Amino acid sequence: MASTRVLVKRRKAVRNIKKITRTMELIATARFKKAMDRASEAEAYTRKIAELVTDLSATAENVSHPLLKKHDEIKNEVLLVLGSNRGLCGGYNAGILREAMLALKRIGEQKITPHLELSGKRPINFFRFAGIKAEQVYTQFEDKPTFAEVEPIADRYIKGYMDGTIDRVEVAYMKFMSASTQKPVIETLLPLDVKTTTAGKGPTTRVAESRKKTVEYEFAPSASDILTQLLPESFKVRLFKCFLDAAVSEQIARRVTMKQATENANDMIKALTQEYNRARQAGITKEILEIVSGADALS
Template identity: 45%
Template sequence: MANRRVLVKRRKAVRNIRKITRTMQLIATARFQAALTRATASKPYTEKLAQLVGDLSEVAGDVDHPLLSTPEDTSKSAMIVITSDRGLCGGYNGNVLRSTLAHLDQQNEAGVETAVHMVGKKGNSYFRFLDRPIAEPILHLSDTPRFEEIEPIANAMIERFTKGEIASLHVGYMKFHSVGRQRPEVVQLLPMVREEAEGDESHSAGARPDYEFSPPPAELLDELLPATVRIRLFQCFIEANVSEHIGRMVAMKAATDAAGDMISTLTRQYNRARQTQITMELLDIVGGANALA
């Protein structure tokens, strides 16, 4: 008797959970679509900027720009880690944090002190749990990263780098390759690594137009390189955002499916329990009747 009621109660609870996870899955899907659109919308700017840098550096020759060279004092570096504010997104935060910790250990071994700038509640609470120092928690960002929000972060980092306070800047985030594939990655933003392979080769196949420059190429690069750093950081944030929603979508889909499986198991158990009970009652009645006869 008691067993049956327990089963009904559990089944109801699982049903409720399934309702919630399904809703979350739908929301994540919608958000993912929006985030993906934003990510694709930011691509033209990045590509065009990379092309400009390519065109310019060819004209300007080997430029010695502060953002391209490593400062003498390499004992300090900084790292921006992008995690989410909310959980229930599968291995998203765990994977990012694991690759971050691996990078930090590696830096430690090399004798480089790394200041961690942690984006997102999840990462912050995890580092607090580990008792690891956080240089600066970044928590005020909105759900959809906007360029205006990322720009000050990038500018601050560029300034610290040019002053020589940090020797390098890395970003740890979940890189978005495709809907089915996201990988945690630690990329180096500063000093800048040249990405000449990207789109640049195809462009140089044709004759490069004979540009008129205003101001001279070297001065233009002075502005272009920081802009490139800013957009790269922005891209990291956008891609992390897309990956987060995919992570949540997948996790919630799995949860919904698992809840469905559980409901059918519970239903089966319930039916069996009910059947057993009826049989028992019948046996009781028949037994009683037999005893009287």
């Protein structure tokens, strides 16, 4: 049994760690709420863009756009991995990196040239250690990604796809389903698919499909001109939504992890307190026995 002095030091150290984890939990909660508000604000715009694209595509069935066309042969694929700059968020990065490695394996088996791009210091360090070279790295995205930061990346993907230097764009990230559910996924953003332009929101898809028979448009300017403006915007907001989902999911993961760490610290403090009491009690008993033994020896 450890001495009482050692137990007191250990208990004090655990209490200090508990203060840190509790503070980090509160910070993650505040950041989650802010990130969630930003994602909710962007959701309405994303849904409306999705409805317009679906309705226009259904009404003007003879209208095509380069972003909607699948390339005959897939030779070059961009895989963008969205991770975090900081740790202490449980299995958040592990799930994303596992999906990314599976995607790279699939791309290699299909004899496609991968173009790996990484967002976050954790993915950058992981792939550097694995000996896999990334063509682009981003560390500027924290818990508040902005559309202005994402737009240049989206513009480069659009230009590459229309030029033929990029045949497919996929994103590996933690998709936000609800406050209790987040899932690591690989999403194909290019070529655009009007059936999934809703960023995975089923209700919007059903609403758009139910409107196909009732919504008719008179185009001014032409449908082609409208789609030329609307489809790139649709892709940009989808990519931005991926960054927002990743930011929300990261803060949820960090909040849950820090909450569990705080609870574990409480359990450890309780166990150390019990061990300290037993050690103290044993010490008192030993001293009493020594006093009694000394008294018997003198009598």
